[in-house]
Amino acid sequence: MEFTLNKPRIQLDRDAWVHGAMDVLAEEGIAGLRVEVLAKRLSVTKGSFYWHFEDRRDLLLAVLHVWKEGRIRDIVKQTRAQPGKELEQIYHVIDVYSAGRNRRGMMIELAVRDWARRDAETAAIVAEVDDSRLRCARELFLACGVPFDEASSRCMLLYAYVFGISLMVFDSFDSDVARVKRDIADLIARSRSIGADISSSSSASQQTGQH
């Protein structure tokens, strides 16, 4: 029963298909995610596919749910800061998403969002992810002493920035991309907002060195 696996006979399950699908999604986008292409990639035929999935959309929705759960799990992890280190954690979140690293994750992110523009069901999933992320990020800002409304605005700016910057091509604009990204992170995380009161700005406390 337990021994003998000299015969590789690797069977595919739903998760294997979904995982492969996310690879294709990252590389080719949602329009390039075709069942026969995916099957060839997994070295099987679509006869296998239609055993595990109702149809193509069934796969897409499965991908979407796996993506959603992963993103929500990830954001709570990323925003779990040691007390007193929330500001650094904000910088970390910005850095993780805006830098070129985690390229695969960002490609999937953009593919999903482009899909969501024309699919209501997908848009609803994206809404859930956005909501989770924004609330988690807001907690960080709140912990830094930023007022509630301002915290909401700043984290909205944060996420809009990280997605938007991935859509831009700015090779020739500024030679020092690293400095630009540092500046922007500062603007999002620590700039003094104009609306804030001059005298008793609570956001002033966040500027005092955390170490």
Place this chain on the structure above:
Amino acid sequence: MEFTLNKPRIQLDRDAWVHGAMDVLAEEGIAGLRVEVLAKRLSVTKGSFYWHFEDRRDLLLAVLHVWKEGRIRDIVKQTRAQPGKELEQIYHVIDVYSAGRNRRGMMIELAVRDWARRDAETAAIVAEVDDSRLRCARELFLACGVPFDEASSRCMLLYAYVFGISLMVFDSFDSDVARVKRDIADLIARSRSIGADISSSSSASQQTGQH
């Protein structure tokens, strides 16, 4: 005995096709921009199409160039401010792009940028547009007295924000979207930047989960 079919006999030229193509592009995205679909929309057959265009890609590149010229012409217009009113002009640029109005324009923008992620030729066009916009916007910041490097960073943030916000779904996060957008515009245009620096500190090296 002439069966007079004195139809207006409207002939289509290349521009008419390109214009129709941009409508489809806005609604269906680049994957939905098919020649037979477009032909039906224009009430002709693809026999006409292949008279005016070499192939499908010929049309796509024509669309791209029309888009590029339009965007560059538009940005110099949008950033031509009366001396002393540059700050207002910055707010105007943010408002024009980030608000729900000009929906068609933003849909095309996002479709083109999604396309550019996998097509080098398209990416080069987007790069030109981005460069033009960033330089124009930087002039506005410079005119406001913002130092050069900071001006570069702020207008990069500006455009990343307007594109990114269009990809998000945040109905349930904050009830007062108008205030959030005002806040963000203030952060981009007028917040006081911080000189000091802790951004490059330590930064826990957690990675985002994949999937």
Place this chain on the structure above:
DNA sequence: ATGGGTGCGTACGGTAGCGTATGGTCCCTT
């Protein structure tokens, strides 16, 4: 008027992709 160029319709061959039908082959159970 007439012949040629312009703009378009029609028909065709070819590919890619979806989903179904059907049957084969392991493996597990009894």
Place this chain on the structure above:
DNA sequence: AAGGGACCATACGCTACCGTACGCACCCAT
């Protein structure tokens, strides 16, 4: 050992596209 179910291959029909070939009608100049 026999049967049944899990998993997959193969073959098929269908649709949506792409691009080409060719023909027809209209328009304009000679």
